[in-house]
Amino acid sequence: MKYYLIAGEASGDLHASNLVKHLKKMDNQAEIRAWGGDLLQKQGAEIVKNYKDLAFMGFVEVALHLKTILSNIRFCKKDILSFQPDVVILVDYPGFNLRIAKFLHKKNIRIFYYISPQIWAWHTSRVKQIKRYIDEVFVILPFEQAFYAKYAIKANYLGHPLLDVVKQAEIDTNFKKNNGFGEEPIIALLPGSRKQEIENMLPVMLEASKHIKGYRFVIAGVEHHAPLYKELCKNYSLEVIYNQTYSLLAHSFAALVTSGTATLETALFNIPQVVCYKGNFLSYLIAKHLIKNIKYISLVNLIADKEVVVELIQQEMNEQQLKKHLHLLIEDSTYRQSMLNKYKELHHKLGEGNASELIAEKMLACLKAIK
Numbered sequence: 001m002k003y004y005l006i007a008g009e010a011s012g013d014l015h016a017s018n019l020v021k022h023l024k025k026m027d028n029q030a031e032i033r034a035w036g037g038d039l040l041q042k043q044g045a046e047i048v049k050n051y052k053d054l055a056f057m058g059f060v061e062v063a064l065h066l067k068t069i070l071s072n073i074r075f076c077k078k079d080i081l082s083f084q085p086d087v088v089i090l091v092d093y094p095g096f097n098l099r100i101a102k103f104l105h106k107k108n109i110r111i112f113y114y115i116s117p118q119i120w121a122w123h124t125s126r127v128k129q130i131k132r133y134i135d136e137v138f139v140i141l142p143f144e145q146a147f148y149a150k151y152a153i154k155a156n157y158l159g160h161p162l163l164d165v166v167k168q169a170e171i172d173t174n175f176k177k178n179n180g181f182g183e184e185p186i187i188a189l190l191p192g193s194r195k196q197e198i199e200n201m202l203p204v205m206l207e208a209s210k211h212i213k214g215y216r217f218v219i220a221g222v223e224h225h226a227p228l229y230k231e232l233c234k235n236y237s238l239e240v241i242y243n244q245t246y247s248l249l250a251h252s253f254a255a256l257v258t259s260g261t262a263t264l265e266t267a268l269f270n271i272p273q274v275v276c277y278k279g280n281f282l283s284y285l286i287a288k289h290l291i292k293n294i295k296y297i298s299l300v301n302l303i304a305d306k307e308v309v310v311e312l313i314q315q316e317m318n319e320q321q322l323k324k325h326l327h328l329l330i331e332d333s334t335y336r337q338s339m340l341n342k343y344k345e346l347h348h349k350l351g352e353g354n355a356s357e358l359i360a361e362k363m364l365a366c367l368k369a370i371k
Contacts, residue, residue: 001027001029001030001031001086001087001367002030002031002033002083002084002085002086003020003023003030003031003032003033003085003086003087003088003089004032004033004034004080004083004085004087004088004089005019005020005032005033005034005035005036005040005045005088005089005090005091006034006035006036006076006088006089006090006091006093006096006097006100007034007035007036007037007040007051007091007092007093008035008051008091008092008093008096008097009051009092009093009193010037010051010193010222010261011092011260011261012036012051012091012092012093012115013036013037013038013039013040013051014039014165014261015091015114015115015140015161015162015165015356016034016036016039016040016089016091016114017036017039017040017042017043017045018161018164018165018356019089019114019161019356019359019360019363020032020034020040020043020044020045021043021356022356022357022359022360022361023360023363023364024043024044025360026360026361026364027364032044032045032046033045033046033048033079033083033085034046034047034048035047035048035049035050035051035076036050036051036091037050037051037052048076048079049072049075049076052224069095069096072096073096073099073100076096076100077100077103080100080104080109081107085109086110086367087109087110087111087112087363087367088100088104088109088110088111088112089112089113089114089363090111090112090113090114090134091114091115092114092115092116092117094117094119094123094126097113097117098117098126098129098130098133101113101129101130101133101134102129102133104133105132105133110135110367110370111133111134111135111136112134112135112136112137112138112363112366113130113134113136113137113138114138114359115138115139115140116130116137116138116139116140116144116148116155117130119147120143120144120147120294121294127148127151127153130153131151131152131153135366136156136363136366137153137154137155137156138155138156138157138158138359138362138363139155139156139157140157140159140160140161140162140355141157141160141299141302141303142157142303142349142350142351143302143303143305144157145157156359156362158351158355158358158359158362159350159351159352159353159354159355159358160264160350160351160355161355161356161359162261162264162265162268162350163268163347163350163351163352163353163355164353164354164355164356164357165265166246166265166268166269167353169246170246171246171247171250172244172247175244175247175248175250175251176251179218179239179241179244181216181218181239182216184214184215184216185214185215185216185252185253185330186215186216186217186218186248186251186252186253187209187212187215187216187217187218187252187253187254187255187256187326187330188218188219188220188248188249188252188254188255188256188257188266188271189202189205189206189209189217189218189219189220189238189255189256190219190220190245190255190256190257190258190262190266191205191219191258191276192258192260192262193222195225195228196279197258198222198225198228198229198232199228199232200278200279201258201276201277201278201317202219202229202232202233203232204276204278204317204318204319204322205256205276205322206232206233206236206238207319207322208256208319208322208323208326209236209238210236211323211327212323212326212327212330215253215330216238216239217236217238217239218238218239218240218241218248218252219233219238219239219240219241220241220244220245220248220249220262221240221241221242222242223242223243226240226242245262245265246265246269249265249266249269249271250269252269252271253271253272253330254271254272254273254274254326254329254330255271255272255273255274256273256274256276256322256326257273257274257275257276258275258276258277259275259276259277259297259298259311260299261299263275263298263299263300263309264299264300264303267300267308267309267343267346268343268347270340270343272309272329272336272339272340273309273329274309274310274312274322274325274326274329275297275298275300275301275309275310275311275312276312276317276322277297277311277312277313277314277317278313278314278317279314296311297311297313298311300346303346303349303350304342304345304346304349306342308339308342308343308346309339310325312325
């Protein structure tokens with residue numbers, strides 16, 4: 001069968017690549033064409049557009065790049081029609097993907113949505129589009145099934161794929177030695193993968209690091225932003241490592257993490273963390289107005305449905321607050337242990353694993369049912 005995937009971000013590329021790996025094992029005739037990145041390409045997908053050229057974050061940023069976005073949408077529609085897939089698998093990235101879904105529905109092309117948009121947090125009206133255009137919905141958060149059920153939509157929940165990613169990760173057991181690090185405990189800085197995130201988050205993280213002695217601060221970097229790290233870090237003594245995020249986490253004592261998939265990854269490695277988020281102020285005000293009925297922004301707290309990790313958002317994401325909560329993480333053993341105990345409960349909620357394989361299996365079953 002022919003599969004067309006659209007993943008517009010790093011986390012989408014990760015989960016889509018693991019899905020494709022299992023689809024190809026189960027369907028040896030699979031032809032894969034995709035919008036994604038290096039991970040999808042490694043699994044044999046023909047990459048049409050790289051997600052690095054697509055990741056615009058926030059209302060203001062999207063407005064500024066609207067011409068590029070609309071051009072990408074036109075190209076995507078034409079490319080899908082040319083490829084004539086048996087199914088288009090949309091991976092998160094709702095602003096773009098739901099526009100494509102409407103078009104595909106009119107063309108009678110089958111659509112699966114993998115990693116449903118976070119419409120339970122905001123843009124709940126999008127549930128109408130999902131009900132109208134999407135043939136099968138696949139969710140990765142345990143509470144999303146009940147949310148969709150309220151709208152008479154059957155959503156498939158088969159666990160969170162990140163469990164398998166972390167379990168199967170190749171960890172460098174000599175990470176410190178291979179990177180020329182000494183024996184000091186490491187504090188990992190994960191400022192995000194987008195340029196805007198790094199520009200907003202990393203300077204505050206760097207300022208907070210000046211107050212903590214006896215620890216080595218290491219940034220989990222994204223290679224194509226290397227010049228940006230060099231500029232931001234020129235007055236600080238710390239390292240940037242690339243393509244070693246999981247090995248870094250596995251050898252860290254604590255972490256400062258930008259809100260996103262990385263917060264859950266950090267929790268699955270059992271590393272105590274402070275969650276950070278600071279965006280364009282106008283985008284933040286718009287989001288605050290639109291987001292309803294959720295108490296948290298981090299995946300860790302959302303899944304646990306309680307505060308497991310501290311979230312420093314917008315004005316609270318400042319040098320003093322970050323310093324204060326980082327001190328707690330590294331000096332208060334009771335506080336640390338409480339967080340680690342809550343992580344155990346989180347692991348239990350996420351299921352037993354094998355999610356990517358189970359989802360691939362379910363997708364193929366759905367496709368064969370309509371043949």
